[in-house]
Amino acid sequence: MPFDTLIVNGTLIDGSGAPRFRADIGIRHGKIARIGDLASSRAEHRIDAGGLIVAPGxxxxxxxxxxxxxxxxxxxxxxxxxxxxxxxxxxxxxxxxxxxxxxxxxxxxxxxxxxxxxxxxxxxxxxxxxxxxxxxxxxxxxxxxxxxxxxxxxxxxxxxxxxxxxxxxxxxxxxxxxxxxxxxxxxxxxxxxxxxxxxxxxxxxxxxxxxxxxxxxxxxxxxxxxxxxxxxxxxxxxxxxxxxxxxxxxxxxxxxxxxxxxxAATALLVDVFAVPREDGMPVRPPELRDPLLDAGDFSRFMAGYVADLQQALRDPARREAIRVATEVGIPGVYSVIAFAAEGYDTLRIVASEPFPELEGQMILDIAARRGQPPFDVMADLLFAAGPEIKVTLAAxxxxxxxxxxxxxxxxxxxxxxxxxxxxxxxxxxxxxxxxxxxxxxxxxxxxxTLEDAIRKMTWLPASYYRFAERGLLREGFRADITVFDPDTVIDRSTWQEPARYSEGVIHVLVNGEPVLSDGHMTGALPGEFLPRADQDDVDDPGMPIAGS
Missing domain, CATH: 3.20.20.140 (Metal-dependent hydrolases)
Structure with missing residues (x-):
């Protein structure tokens, strides 16, 4: 019986941490049916993985x-x-x-x-x-x-x-x-x-x-x-x-x-200011909480909020109220500085198009050089750059x-x-x-090592989270498979351009169905709900689970 898909000429790293080896994979009905020398076998779809690594998804x-x-x-x-x-x-x-x-x-x-x-x-x-x-x-x-x-x-x-x-x-x-x-x-x-x-x-x-x-x-x-x-x-x-x-x-x-x-978490510098819910204080537009808001609408709503916040910071009384809410914390208003970091020593500027020389610098270091309190440094930067500075909240x-x-x-x-x-x-x-x-x-x-890294991405989570028939290249396991070029795989997203896609992953199969083929999305939607399995259904004979 022909396979639905054959992956041939690849180097397999099976997810267990064991050394890589050369073999082919035959897939049938969404599962790995055979692993071995299958070059002469027939299949409806054939993937040549020569020079590539074949790993569990x-x-x-x-x-x-x-x-x-x-x-x-x-x-x-x-x-x-x-x-x-x-x-x-x-x-x-x-x-x-x-x-x-x-x-x-x-x-x-x-x-x-x-x-x-x-x-x-x-x-x-x-x-x-x-x-x-x-x-x-x-x-x-x-x-x-x-x-x-x-x-x-x-x-x-x-x-x-x-x-x-x-x-x-x-x-x-x-x-x-x-x-x-x-x-x-x-x-x-x-x-x-x-x-x-x-x-x-x-x-x-x-x-x-x-x-x-x-x-x-x-x-x-x-x-x-x-x-x-x-x-x-x-x-x-x-x-x-x-x-x-x-x-x-x-x-x-x-x-x-x-x-x-x-x-860790990123935010625009404007988001670090905690603003009391009082008359005369700027009110953050609720639309800014929509994760699907497009760039144009986001910029419009954010520009209005930044202008209102700048105006409030010009008034000494309102500025002091915002500083207290930011640094000390007040009931009902969340502040990353007051409640999570308990200070400014977690804040690093990661993107600053108006002032690129500040990228990578800690807010506390900038404050020390300028001889200013860190709150005043943030306020000065907000006046100078508006919403154009991004920080990480956890350096x-x-x-x-x-x-x-x-x-x-x-x-x-x-x-x-x-x-x-x-x-x-x-x-x-x-x-x-x-x-x-x-x-x-x-x-x-x-x-x-490549074997260690792939284990951390596959069998270690599959065993600990109790996903049956996942995380290893094994006959009978589901055909969730990633094929990548070990010489070119790389991240391209940056703090300044976080939307850039990675490169070097060539093929991805989910339940044996290609969702990425030759680096291009296929449009297939074969994903399914994975319920927690019993431990006996997860353990692979001879394979330790989790961190053991």
């Missing part, structure tokens, strides 16, 4: 891909597919309830999507649904209602529980409250994925809390987008990594994920990134989205994460 365990997948213009998931990604985990940072998960799934199934998707149910979402945005502990009845919502999502196939403990309303949740919710996920062999809280003022404590929640609840702990943020924490990753390793050596099943960039350093990526229990994940590129907030990780690791950290810098 990459699994991105921390995404916000739903922001684009809901749109018929973006549901092919091109920004991820051109990186070699075939599966996106959705629901990071605590953002989704059973209801929103159901609605998203219905939308995806109705219109089709280019990649597979899985869901995490969120602490933030279930807390908001039950007790709103109140700063208080839930009653026992409310806690039981929250646990019921987590249970509902887990019974519908969610892979685990996520939290965004830096964000409202989960900032109000105690460790014990999160443990109670995570216990429900653990009952279904779900994991606990955490955007940790207070990682700048309490770097070690924030990550230890995430592990402790896992230990107390029985849910496998997974701190997300792990990094040392802020000048005060640079260089602290190795001691914490050694502690993580000590926990693993004692039998704790933990992993982390990370992306290969020295800055890291390269040595720490490499220390994290080298660890065998670190997955690669983008924290990416496929929207936001028209509003000045796009991050290069959204379209560059996986090729950046392969092109920079493997080929150019030698931080990882």
């Amino acid at each position: 990459f699994i991105d365990v921390h995404t916000h891909a739903e922001r684009g997948l809901v749109s018929p213009e973006l549901n092919d998931n091109k920004g991820f597919i051109t990186q070699g990604v075939t599966t996106c985990v959705i629901g990071a940072d605590g953002g989704h309830s059973p209801r929103s998960i159901r609605e998203l799934r219905e939308t995806f199934e109705a219109q089709g999507v280019g990649t597979h998707y899985a869901f995490l149910v969120g602490v933030n979402a279930v807390r908001k649904e039950v007790i709103g945005m109140e700063d208080r502990a839930p009653t026992q009845a409310e806690l039981e209602q929250m646990k019921s919502l987590v249970r509902q999502a887990m019974e519908n196939g969610a892979v685990g529980l996520s939290s965004g403990l830096m964000y409202l309303p989960a900032r109000y949740a105690t460790t014990e409250e999160v443990v109670e919710l995570a216990r429900v996920a653990a009952d279904y062999d779900g994991l606990y994925d955490s955007h940790v809280r207070n990682a700048v003022p309490d770097f070690e404590g924030a990550y230890r809390e995430a592990i402790e929640i896992g230990l107390q609840s029985g849910a496998r702990p997974h701190p997300a987008h792990y990094k040392a943020v802020g000048m005060r924490n640079w260089g602290k990753t190795k001691p914490l990594n050694d502690w993580f390793q000590s926990q693993i050596d004692q039998g704790v099943d933990l992993t982390v994920d990370a992306y290969p960039y020295d800055g 890291a350093v390269e040595d720490d990134i490499r220390e994290i990526l080298r660890r065998p229990w670190t997955m690669i994940a983008s924290d990416g989205s496929n929207t936001g590129f028209d509003n000045g907030r796009g991050h290069p990780r959204s379209r560059g994460t996986f090729p950046r690791v392969l092109g920079r950290y493997v080929r150019e810098w030698g931080v990882l």
